Amino acid sequence: MKLTFLGTGTSQGVPVIGCKCEVCTSKDSRDNRLRTSAMVEVANKRIIIDAGPDFRYQMLRAGVTKIDAILLTHEHKDHTGGIDDVRAFNFVDYPIIHTIHIYSNTSTIEAIHRDFHYAFASDKYRGVPEIKTHTISEKESFEVEGIEIIPIVGQHSERFRSVGYRIGKLAYLTDMNHIAEAEIAKLESVEVLVINALRWEPHSSHFSVEEAIKIIERIAPKRAYLTHMSHRIGLHSELEHRLPKGVMAAYDGLEVEIL
Numbered sequence: 001m002k003l004t005f006l007g008t009g010t011s012q013g014v015p016v017i018g019c020k021c022e023v024c025t026s027k028d029s030r031d032n033r034l035r036t037s038a039m040v041e042v043a044n045k046r047i048i049i050d051a052g053p054d055f056r057y058q059m060l061r062a063g064v065t066k067i068d069a070i071l072l073t074h075e076h077k078d079h080t081g082g083i084d085d086v087r088a089f090n091f092v093d094y095p096i097i098h099t100i101h102i103y104s105n106t107s108t109i110e111a112i113h114r115d116f117h118y119a120f121a122s123d124k125y126r127g128v129p130e131i132k133t134h135t136i137s138e139k140e141s142f143e144v145e146g147i148e149i150i151p152i153v154g155q156h157s158e159r160f161r162s163v164g165y166r167i168g169k170l171a172y173l174t175d176m177n178h179i180a181e182a183e184i185a186k187l188e189s190v191e192v193l194v195i196n197a198l199r200w201e202p203h204s205s206h207f208s209v210e211e212a213i214k215i216i217e218r219i220a221p222k223r224a225y226l227t228h229m230s231h232r233i234g235l236h237s238e239l240e241h242r243l244p245k246g247v248m249a250a251y252d253g254l255e256v257e258i259l
């Protein structure tokens, strides 16, 4: 199984439009962070987690010509805004149409139907994305193309939950601010854990670096990667020295093999 980080930035991305801070003006490519997304390649299938506003460019940059499914963590636009661009995958083998299957919890799938209503209309116009949505139970594992996926639910803010996903020895959690004990229990023996860490200072809807590290220590994976970082987290080159052993800041394009 291979995990590729397609984007590791918070909702505004890094650099932030108009910002002149040292991170936003850094020449280190690892300080350029598109909106948070990842690709998991397993058993000859390619699963994308989240499809935000940078989805099109992320697919081009990673050279992806075929995807098998999209898992969405929650409805925020930095995770869903690029869904219209699945059209390209619909038509790659035209006249064969590849419908794109999207999985998430009830509230997220409802939001997709609201936001992209034209894709689900009875009188669709030509060229709309061909999407089939699948509402998952937050409490039960589900299968995508024969691959078992376990949802891990966390609290994002008072109003929103975010669904993380465990695929074998990999767990991917983003946009969480709290995770209940019963959900942490589902992460036992995970070897690679991805978890969101916005910045060093606490935040109302995201883990800080320290909060993320506390969760990592509980789960004790072999390797942990931080994602969904803001420009306020500091330069990537300095993060490497500030994080404990086994905890790394992810960066766009990073590939992780999970055996």
Ligand SMILES: [Zn+2]
Binding pocket: 010, 011, 036, 076, 078, 079, 175, 228
């Ligand atoms: Zn987000």
Ligand SMILES: [Zn+2]
Binding pocket: 015, 016, 019, 020, 021, 022, 023, 024, 025, 231
């Ligand atoms: Zn900045």
Ligand SMILES: [Zn+2]
Binding pocket: 074, 076, 156, 175
């Ligand atoms: Zn969010």
